[in-house]
Amino acid sequence: MTALLTVSGLTVSFGSFTALDGVDLAVEEKELRFLIGPNGAGKTTLIDVVTGRTRPTAGTVRFGGADVTVLAEHKAVRAGIGRTFQTAAVFDALTVADNVDLAASFRLAPHRLLRRRDRSAVPEALERVGMADLADRRAGELSHGRRQWLEIAMLLAQRPRLLLLDEPVAGMSAAERERTGELLGEIAQDTTVLVVEHDMEFLRRHARTVTVLHEGRVLTEGTLEEVRADERVAEVYLGRSAAERDGEQHTGVRGAADVKETADA
Numbered sequence: 001m002t003a004l005l006t007v008s009g010l011t012v013s014f015g016s017f018t019a020l021d022g023v024d025l026a027v028e029e030k031e032l033r034f035l036i037g038p039n040g041a042g043k044t045t046l047i048d049v050v051t052g053r054t055r056p057t058a059g060t061v062r063f064g065g066a067d068v069t070v071l072a073e074h075k076a077v078r079a080g081i082g083r084t085f086q087t088a089a090v091f092d093a094l095t096v097a098d099n100v101d102l103a104a105s106f107r108l109a110p111h112r113l114l115r116r117r118d119r120s121a122v123p124e125a126l127e128r129v130g131m132a133d134l135a136d137r138r139a140g141e142l143s144h145g146r147r148q149w150l151e152i153a154m155l156l157a158q159r160p161r162l163l164l165l166d167e168p169v170a171g172m173s174a175a176e177r178e179r180t181g182e183l184l185g186e187i188a189q190d191t192t193v194l195v196v197e198h199d200m201e202f203l204r205r206h207a208r209t210v211t212v213l214h215e216g217r218v219l220t221e222g223t224l225e226e227v228r229a230d231e232r233v234a235e236v237y238l239g240r241s242a243a244e245r246d247g248e249q250h251t252g253v254r255g256a257a258d259v260k261e262t263a264d265a
């Protein structure tokens, strides 16, 4: 099997600080991959590079067999790479349907945009996230969870081959998290999905293959069971919860504090 996304030797430096340090990552077609790691590990930076937002200092990104290492953001979208941000980027004043329609148009080249009248992608995308009945609601009136689902619908309307979701369940209720987990499984039936998430309960329920990033490097990769059994992961990631419960002081990396905030939100 050839991977849909292949990241090789990816390095990103911000001045003298190295946010990503030689990351190798391969995601197969229709895979649901979780990317975890303490706060500051480089997860968002990795998404930023794959989507053309940040230029790497070294290394390559290949997508569907093509080199997309230095593709402009709008070209990455057109190539079929969609992403969400840690905070949902929807237009509050527009209706749910208009947000999705606008997002669908991002995928089109400008000359096609001028002639475009077909809104067929809109009901289909809303149906997939279970929000068809909210099409005419103003986005600003939606609950936090529904805003996140709207953003996913906006991406689905672009018919991406690869979806990159940055902490999609942060701030969601337990019921919203559960629905989101199911939704990711459904989406991954025909779309490749890379999810950044570090809520352990969510991972336990929905994760298949997990890649652990730590200080800009891939620490380990495997099934959730394999990753959880890895002592290095316990040390850099999970172990901090116990250490912090014991009142131990940590400086610098805020691993488990971040995990706990997410879990408690």
Ligand code: ADP
Pocket: 014, 017, 019, 037, 038, 039, 040, 041, 042, 043, 044, 045, 046
């Ligand atoms: P994560 O998403 O895993 O929490 P990030 O990828 O956001 O981590 O950040 C990784 C590290 O890179 C952090 O220490 C962050 O402060 C740093 N960083 C991210 N973006 C920039 C930037 N534009 N300039 C300088 N440092 C940055």
Ligand code: MG
Pocket: 043, 044, 045, 086, 166
């Ligand atoms: Mg991040």
